[in-house]
Amino acid sequence: MSSVVSIVLGMVIAVHQFKSVIDAVDTGNRFAEGKTVTLRLDPDDEKAIWLEDRIGPSRPTCEISGPGDPALTSPGIDVFLTRDETWNPLYTIEVSQAGDYRITCDSERPSEFAIGDLGGLVALGGRLVLAVLLPLFGVGAGIAVVLITAFRRRGHHKRLLAERYGSGAM
Template sequence: MYPYGPPPGPPPRIDTRQLRPRRRWFAVAGVIAGICVGVGIASFAMTLRSAVDSVDDGEAFASGRSVTLRFGPDDDAAIYVRSPFDARAHCEVVSGPSGATPRVTTPGSTFTVAKGGDRWERAFVLKADTDADYRVRCDDPRGTLTFAPGDDADVSSFVGGVVVTVAVPLAGLLTAAGVAIIVGVRRGRHRRWLEAQAYYGPGNAPPNTSTP
């Protein structure tokens, strides 16, 4: 005899297809995470490729020699030096069109590229008011350095690419985790509500506090 009635039986079986939100939302969370991680990987590859392509090591030349480059007011031309860099290295424009005013300046920040087993440091930036061919000669006191033409690296774009590489996958993973947690919690609440309906009957079941 049970003074308070028989003990409750096992909880009723609930068909998982009845639960809300549907399980497809877990797949949506996975897709969000996958897309964001893919964007981060693509951004990393593009940023790295852009940096490597900044140096044209196939046109490298020894100290005391020169190279002909075409650049103008809208171009970002630069000269890189293969490490180790000597601060006393010097580059100058030795020929160009009459009346042109090419300028050779030192960059305000350091940018180094690893390519083909060598490290190249951006040493000089070339600017001109006239789009034309210019002959640039570079040397150093010991005559041991190797120079190479290339593009003036946009450091802000490089940093932006790194930020995208990190931020987008992180945001995607956090968003996917949030969606999965919310869906899991609501499905659990809905399961308990359906069990209560099946056990007590629709008229005696406690109110459903979830929002499927």
């Protein structure tokens, strides 16, 4: 029974992770270099600025202003793919208090930016480890229960035979 539960739980986790990565970047609300966007953020929000990856060198920079001491930090390596676009995280947005924050990005060439959640395909791979390990653990536990039960029954059967026919039947 635990095997079935762990397999179903692993599948639910995998589906949830796939759904979260599908909507990671809000490509419907893009903004170009030089434009300012205003976001309502809380300290618990895990948001990032994503850059549409186009051919050619670019060194985009972004600035954030708002209450407290907001910061833009390195997001690490990741990627978000749509049917015909590739997006890479540019900055992670960190805020210490709830409020409205203004973000402006500049680039050496025409670029498009979007706000989204942290985690694209690379993060998905890491989060899917649990979705794969959980069913494997369940199947392993199920196999262990079957083997232990089989060995114990075999030993019990031998003891019963020994009692019935004497100790020579073992």
